[in-house]
Amino acid sequence: MRVKNNRIVLLICFIILVSNLNTSQATIASSSSDSLTIEGFWDTGFDSNGDSKFDTINVTLLVNVLVSDEYTFYVSLSTGIYAYNGIAAYDLDVNLSYVQLQIHTPYFYSHRLDIPLIVSIDIVDSQEGLVFSNEHYTITNFYFYSDFDTPDVWIKGNFSDQGVDTNQDGKFDMIRITFDIEVKIISEYYFEVTLISQWTIQSYHETRYEILQLGSHQISFDFNLNLFYSYHRNSTFTISKIEVFSQSFDMLDFVSNAYTTKVYRYTEFDIVQTPIVIRSNAGLRQTADVMDWEGNGTSDDPFVIEDLFISNNFPIGYGTAIQISDTSLFILISNCTLIGGNNGIFIDNSRNIQINSSFITDSAVTGIYLRDCTNIQVMYSTIQSSFNGIKVHNSFDLGIIKNHIIDHQNDGISITDSDYNDIDTNTIHFNGFAGIEIDNSSENVIINNTVLDSETGIILRDSGTNWIVRNVIRQNLKEGVFVDNSNGSGFAYNTFYANSERGLSIQKSKDLIIDRNCFSYQGSYALDLEQDTSNIEVYDNDFIFNNDNGDSQASDKGEANYFDSNYWFSNSTIYRIAGNAQNDDFNPQPAPNHINDSLTVILDYNKPSNSVDISWTHPSDILYHIVRFAILYQEASITDNWVVLQSGLLGNSFEWDVEFFPKGIYSLKVLAICEYGFFIESKSENLRIGTVTLVDVNVGFGIVLLLLIASIFLVRKRFSGV
Known part of the structure; x- marks a missing residue:
């Protein structure tokens, strides 16, 4: 069942903004300055990579130029919450002229909302003077999100749920949520999933890094619900959000309120555990025997403390969910959920402990506190919403590896005298x-x-x-x-x-x-x-x-x-x-x-089909940044008049349909642009193509470069579903 809270928020924002707009014709009539006037506006979705899905919206303005100058056009298309921006610069003489911008829309599919967009326009002259500005200029055509490219990984749906008994005691201690995803680029991705109980309003969070291959995948998240018994209420659970991020933590896809489970009875679940306190090797052996923990404390067979759920109202005298001091035996703390208290985990004067795949939140002092320790590993865990995330004092040979550390009042990780x-x-x-x-x-x-x-x-x-x-x-x-x-x-x-x-x-x-x-x-x-x-x-x-x-x-x-x-x-x-x-x-x-200069352009003119196969070598980025490519062309007889043919390409080839280009000799240039704005370029040999007249657009290469970097590499803004 899909609940459209996120769509409602977007629509409310959109309606509020649109309510302040006049009709398109009325707005256009007042869109003028002493330097130029805007006489028309058109927009259309565009498929730049040949997969039959839009990845940009192309905008065309008809402007009446009253003063010849170089003008820079800034156009923003807004859903009401998120905006897509484009920039273009033109040398314009006094006349009617068409101005075109290609605006990338990488997250449009993720909105899962069918709407027009609100158009804002700013125009600046060569002296950086603002000659035109209108935040609510008009609205675009109506766009369907399903017409746009899906992100590198996207959530397909097909949700299901089931109770899980991990310790084989006949009682559930987890709920497993399963759904389908589609992967377009092999990479490591980061998932955040939140589950909320209908009756207790308790939220449960799970996160995970996962390397995924191309194609469809079924992915599952297990939510530790040991506290559920203590509420003595039956409940359904709703997936309030699923967020998927890239390795550089850019959001790729999200859904809100996507699914509600069947009703679970609290009597089906385990009773919540009490805090763990261990003060010596002897105390560790005794507790392990009483709790029936696996292992014998050696490096090959450590004591295993796993699947605990310890939350909030600790008994008097207990300020920490798991406290270990003065031990040297090997311990693995795995898949535990620890909520509240002064510290989630406090380890003092101990060694040979690994904390793995655990979730620690809302600690008053520190999520994990390590003091006077050696050989401690904290791995694949989420530590969030405490005063400090991980605090280390007078400790050596520790590893803090592949964790997600978020939303602390003070430091994420603090290392002192270590x-x-x-x-x-x-x-x-x-x-x-x-x-x-x-x-x-x-x-x-x-x-x-x-x-x-x-x-x-x-x-x-x-x-x-x-x-x-x-x-x-x-x-x-x-x-x-x-x-x-x-x-x-x-x-x-x-x-x-x-x-x-x-x-x-x-x-x-x-x-x-x-x-x-x-x-x-x-x-x-x-x-x-x-x-x-x-x-x-x-x-x-x-x-x-x-x-x-x-x-x-x-x-x-x-x-x-x-x-x-x-x-x-x-x-x-x-x-x-x-x-x-x-x-x-x-x-x-x-x-x-940081980008090697092995960028070489190769052309192959396919005369029967009036197309040019453009290919290029793929330079390496020693910082492992994502590199995209842009192709520009110009008439060979003209200097510095480059026009963008294609941008945002990830591969190393492109087929250029030249059927409607004029007869002439052309130069081609390929830019390799890393995701943080750096670029190298390479030119091809000249090429003779074309059959019809081409309208000249006078755009200097420096301005085109600014357009590419601004449009391809927006300062990325993290946003999430409601």
Whole structure:
């Protein structure tokens, strides 16, 4: 059964906006300025990749130009909650002219809503003066979501549910929800599923990373419902939302209120467990015997604490769901749900423990607290909605690997007075202070994490050598990374993207290496070396579109810092670094360092079918960014008048139908653009094609490039169903 709450919200927003609109003709009649007027508007869905599904909406404006100038057109198509944006620039003479924009709509299918869209238009002249602006200009044609491309992975439906007895005691302890998905690109995906009880209003959350092959799959999530018995109420359960994310945590698909289960009787379920307290190896053996836990405490056969559900109202004297101290025997804590209390798990002066596939939420102090520990692993777990997510103090040789750490008031992960630990492949977001904070600690490796939507992504303070490698640090409210009084660390192969202030900010630190990182769309300096910094080496990094309001993308106020062989998206032979250190990069690179330059275009003219087979080599991105391709063409006799033929391509070939192109000689260019805005290009040999007249569109290549990057790589906004 599908409940249309998300559609209702979208429709309400749409109706409110549309209620303020005049009719299209009335709006168009008033759409004018002293520089130009808009005389007409048309829109149509377009299939750019040949799969018979729309992936863009093409917009055409008829404008009456009153003053010749270069104009940039910004067009937004809004559902009322989410907007798709396009940009195009044209040199226009006094005359009637057609202006065309191709607007990508990657999430339209996921709305699962059939509506027109609300059109907003802004037009800026060459002096960046706003000559036209209308937030509610008109509405588009009516579009059906089923006409649009599905995302890389999408939810097909076919839901079912069943009770599960995992411990074979004749009572359910879980409900299993199963549904079908379709996968278009082989990758690892992240799922979030929420189940809500009809009568208790209790919510249950399950998350999982899963590598999926092409084709249809049936996927199941088991929800631990051990607390259900204590409510003494029978209930149905509703899937309030399913969200699917890419490896870089972009939302690909979502559904809301998609399915309601049959009625389950509370007497069918296990009685809830009480907290676990273990204070020695002897106490561990005794508890394991009483609880009938599997294992004998060796590395090959650890004691197994699994499938516990411990929630909220703890007995007097119990502040932690699972507390373990002074043990050395091997323990596996697996598939436990721990809600409330001071700490979800507190491990003190112990070693040889693995926490795996557990869900910990709403802890007053810390989800997982590790103190004076060695050889502890926290893996494949979700820790959310506590004061701190994971806190580590005076501990060594720990692994915090492939966890989802979300929505904490303070830090996602806090490491203090602790050395030789690995923080690897975690997704850390929506934390009130820092995603990861390292304090007075050394020789820690922070690698392959995605850190976003926190106040600051990573903080390194009063520490020695640490390694920050291959992380994606994006869309944090202040700095991506803040370094204070920390010497000898290395920052390599990281992606800094769209942090509101600085990308990497360093103060009172020396002897750092900053190598092969990429920085794009920071609000201020991508790299800021403050006073009392020295001997910092900055080389082979890539910078683009940072610090829009300044002349330089980096600043140096320190001493003896060194810049060399960085890419700055600049034609300068010497790149000037801002700041009173008066530093420069004397060897700026002509192309991004992280994308190899093996991009070669090959043409094959198929004369009988009037088509050109365009193929190209696929350059590699050493940062593993997704690379898409755009094809541009121009008449060979004209310079810098490139027109976009196709964009957003993932493959390495395209068939160009040239039946209606004029006779002439053409040049082709292919751009390889990574998902964070960096690009390389390659031109083909000239090609003679065409039979009819082609209308000239005078678009400079620099403007076309801005159009491509703005339309293909929007600053991605996370949104979810209601």
